[in-house]
Every structure is written in C-alpha cells, then in structure tokens.
Amino acid sequence: MKIITCVAPVNIAVIKYWGKRDEELILPLNDSISATLNIEHMCAKTTIMASSNFKENKIWLNGKEESFQNPRLSNCLKELKKRSQTQSDVINWNIHVCSENNFPTAAGLASSAAGYACFVYALAKLYEVEGDVTYIARQGSGSACRSIYGGWVQWHAGALKDGSDSIATQIVPASHWPEMRVVILVVSDSQKKNSSTNAMKRSAATSKFLEYRIKHIVPERTEKMIQAIKDRDFETFATITMKDSNQFHSVCLDTFPPVKYMNETSFIIVDLIHTYNEFRGSTKVAYTFDAGANACLYLLEEDVPEVISLIQNAFPTNTDHVEYFRGIPVTEQELSEELKKTINISKQDPGMLKYIIHTNVGEGPQILGENEHLLNDVGLPKK
C-alpha cells in the first residue's frame, strides 16, 4: 500500500487560453500566461492511495463519488504509468483518489485546473516520475499545466503534432514580484454556464476574430507581457491584462451563436476600475474575467486598502465581515471626498458580490504530511 497527499494552486491567466488545435491532446491555439495563486487561500487537496487490495479505481470529488470512466483521467493515469521510474509494484495496483477544494466550487472559480494539477503532481510522486509533468496535466484540463509551477507561468502552445512541446514553464518565481496582490470578487450570477470546452470549439469553428487574435495579437502580447513581468512594470502588465481579458470576451461574442460570460455586475466592476485608474492618473488596478462573471483584480499591495474600500462603497454587503473577506486580512481605508465625488459611485443593491478573496502570487504544488490524508487506512474518505 502507498499513499500520498498533495495540494495544488489555482492560476489566473493574464494572457488567455481560448481554443484548441487538438481536442483530444488538449493542445491550445495560442500561448497563455498566468500567475499561480497562494495555495493557502485557494487550492485543491488530493490524496491518492494505491493498494493491491483495491478491486477498481475510485474517485471522490468534494465528498461525492464520481465515475473513473473519464478519458481525461485515464489519459493522465496512462501517461504517468508510462513515465514511472519505480521498481515497486505500485503501478500495477488500483488507486483510490479523494480530492476537495478549499473554496466553494459553486463560485465558478476554475477548480479543474487545480484539481488536475494536484492529481498529476501527486501521482507523479507516487509513481516516481522525474522531469516535466506539465504536458500530462495539460491532458487533464488545459490550464492545469500552469498550476504545476508557482509564480508566473507560460504555457507554450507548441508546434508538434504529438503535443510534447506544449508544456508550461516558469517565467519568474513568486518572489520576483512580492508586492503583487490579487483580489477576487465573487459575483452573484444566475445565468446558466456555457461549458468552456464546447464554447471554445464553437469559437474556433466560427470566429474570424479568434483566428486573427492567435496569429497577429497573442504572439506580440505574450512577449510584452513577459517583459513587463520581468521588469515589474505594473502599468504595462495591467493594460495588457485588461485588454486581453476584454479581447477574450470579445471573441466569445463574435462566436456564433455568441457566448456570454460577463454579467451586469462584471461590467460595473470594469467601469469602476477604469474610473479609478483615471482618477489616480495611472493604471493602478487591472481586472480580468475568465469563463464566468467573477472579477479577478491584480494590484500592488500599497493600493489594496483604497481599492477594497472603493469596492465596499460600490457594492454594499449584508454578509458578515469574516464570511465576506477571505484570504489575507484587509484593512479598509476612508475614501477621500475627492475620490468619492470624482468617481461618483452609484451604490448597487446589496448582495451583488458573494464574497471577496484577497490573496497573492504563490508557490506550486506541495506534498503534505500523513496527518493530512483524506483517505483512511482502508482507502475510504475520512468524511
């Protein structure tokens, strides 16, 4: 019997991945770049146990048993076995997998990236796989490959047909830009979710803008973004981040039938950030939106108190403070009358934001001690 428990982080892209050139291998049409978020505030935690006693592979996700008959899961498993260096029998045993997120999945925050990164990372340790595993994580969920590293990460589209060069690499570690903060505004949203796999497929099939973006915009933007990160040039970083988020949603709208992820609240946030940046006379905050209504803000530590107050002002809440503010403790700051007057915030109805996560850029996946296992001695979920 062998058991291991790992945690893996969430990542938020600043150059967006949208569209595959190979559905099966999950090969993207363009490079993408993301920051890996602090594992303490948001992560997937996975225990894998391999045992000669297990009659079949089993998986529990967030407390619910799911089918293991999932091609993405079995592809990852197969690839890892192929690469295993172990002398033991472990790769011939069945496995039990138990995984959970430390943040509500209902929030619509990409949890599959952290989940697959964690699964692949843990299994690679169990099977003693050496070297790059990002191309394996990619086959679980595209952006999962970026969660294999901490700091700032680039997922290279690659050019080879077998996808072996479509891997993630670290641009710089988290410590390179320690002042960077991330504020996630979890937006109340009732619209039915468009599966991003299907939506991407439809974009690739119908949007000429996507084709143009891939060929003529992303390559240059990626280079500029890498330089901005290396230079810790916040203004350039923030401007590209916002433009790329907008362009991704623009492509969604150019898709036929169109795909819509942002809602009214999302656009109120966009307006608020632009107005605030204008008031400050330079770009102090960047927004970015993934395949959902939640806003993710990138900003520097020194601007967090004012921006949090600004958001509190625009989006009142009835939720209690501890429940509402998660992650790094926030101190609010009285807004100046000038700011209030210039921005002329129109207060929204309470409840448009569910809660706020304040976090930073962090490290890649980690192995936890044996007290942390989610499976008991016989390989069943502890809870």
Added chain:
Amino acid sequence: MKIITCVAPVNIAVIKYWGKRDEELILPLNDSISATLNIEHMCAKTTIMASSNFKENKIWLNGKEESFQNPRLSNCLKELKKRSQTQSDVINWNIHVCSENNFPTAAGLASSAAGYACFVYALAKLYEVEGDVTYIARQGSGSACRSIYGGWVQWHAGALKDGSDSIATQIVPASHWPEMRVVILVVSDSQKKNSSTNAMKRSAATSKFLEYRIKHIVPERTEKMIQAIKDRDFETFATITMKDSNQFHSVCLDTFPPVKYMNETSFIIVDLIHTYNEFRGSTKVAYTFDAGANACLYLLEEDVPEVISLIQNAFPTNTDHVEYFRGIPVTEQELSEELKKTINISKQDPGMLKYIIHTNVGEGPQILGENEHLLNDVGLPKK
C-alpha cells in the same frame, strides 16, 4: 415666406456602420446596409419655414428650443445652399425648424438618423436642390444618409478624400420583399449611454478587431447580404444579420476601455431567438442590436404570431395591450406544448420590455400637406 413639412423614416442596419475615417465629413470606415422602416409607425416630422422676417435661424426639437450653433446643422445648411437651383430669395432668408419624432426618444431608438434625413430632405425641397442629397444627410448624422431612400439601402464608404462618393443608394425597393417584418423590442435599460461618436472614435483608435473587420470581413459580407436581399434568401440574410450585430458588439468589447451596449435582457433575447430557430430547424428570426439594449427582430410575416407569443411568454408585461403593442396589429398564437417544452422558457420579471413595435420595410421621406405644419404663420411652434 416659404414653408414645407416632411416626414422621414428610421432605418435599422443589418451590416453595421462603426468607425469613421473622417470625423468632420463623417466618412465611414466601411460600407453598411439597412432597411428603411415604415414611416407610419416610426418617423421624424419636420417643418421648415424661411422668411425675410426671421432675425436668426431657430430650431425646436421635440418641443424644446435648441441652439442652431451646431456644426453638423450648419454644414448641412451650407451644402444645401451651395446646391440650390432656386431663383427666389429663399436661400438668403433665415429659417425656423420644428422637428419631432412620433416615437419616444427616450427609448434609445436612433432618432438622429430620421431627424437629419428629414431636415436635409425638407430643406432640399425648399431650396430646389436636384440630385443626390445623401452625402449631405451623411454630414448631419452618418446613418441619416440611409434614411433618404425607402426599401433596402447601401451606404458606400467611398474612397475620395472629399467624401463625394460616400453616398447611399437603394439596393431594392420595399416592394421587393413584401413579407419582411420588423419587431422592435424596446428594452428597459438604466445604464448610462455611451455617446456613439466617442465610442466609435475609441474603437478606431484601439481595436485591432475593427481594423480586421473592415478589411477582411465587411466587404465579403456586404456582397453576400446584397445577394441574399435580392434573392429574398431569408436564412442567409438572417444569419449574416445576427453575425454582424454580434461582431459590432464584439468590436465594442475589444475597444479600450471597452464599450457595452447590450444588457442582460438583450442577451436573454439572443438566447431565445437561437433556441427558437433551433426548434424550428431553420433560421426563422434574426436579431440585431444597435448602440443600445433594444432588440430589432427581422422575420417573415407568417412567423410573426408565433414569435410574438414566444416573446410574450418569456417577457410578461403589466402594461395594457394598446400601450404595449404598437404599429401593425398583432395576433398572438397559442404556443404548442412541444415548443414550450423544448424551449423551456424561463419567465422573466414583468417590465423588462417597455413596449413592442411591429412594423415593416417602407418608403423614403415624404412631403406632407399644409395641415401638417408644425409651425404657425409667424414661424413659432403650434404646440
């Protein structure tokens, strides 16, 4: 003293105009195509009186006196005087202009196109101007040039620096496709309006997608659209109409900072139409959205009753029937259980639509009789 009263129609583009290559002359970056709507249901009505007694030019818009010191107004006036064939003194006299719309301007339905078309058309009659006046109407409000003709109209971007080839021409008259109907869903919307002049300027300056659209998409689409109209090929017409509307809003989102016109209700309508077309197994209805949240549906006469019922089902109203349904009388049709079940319409809260206008494609501007004058004998508004 000379007096004339005219009415001019609204037009709704199916290939969108977005972006100018010359701000002063109002020269567009691309060709556009529209249908002119029935003057009976939506129009601007304008009386112009010229008199040697008038000390200055005056204008009343929808009952309110406005300044005549408007470069667009004076440009149109200047151009018309230049082209005048009259032997009389009329062009040396000052004018009083009184103009009103027969539909609420608050609805956000482009009223400036009808207004400027009416002003230019009426003044052209007063000054005895022969030949094309669309290039003059264009200088009032770009899309006004398309309201100078009835039926289906193309506004040619033109290539000349002085804009003399940027004119509108009729593709086919209204009678060419008599079954075509237009249903305008006036959407309740509280968002502040983005001036389309400023938004266009920003798109032209920041959106690479707009540049691509102009060069590589609109020319081909325009050709296909003209053919579809000539062939009365509804499916092709409808598909291009929807794609072009989506792409215009996609460009708005790719603009930096982004521009947003459609709201949640607009997107519910988009979804409803796609679901309905899918249910019917072919494209029976097209939506298009201008610089606002209102939906304009193009469909054939035979499909109006079912589509109206579908909308009634999705968007309940508390407004009384007469107030709510305007234009051509509508007969609703019981929705089949199969349709209700397949579409699975989720009922919205009442009041998301303000009212519905049912109209068709109609004729260009017309001269009215003397009973219709909006100015009295001394050149003041009757009301």
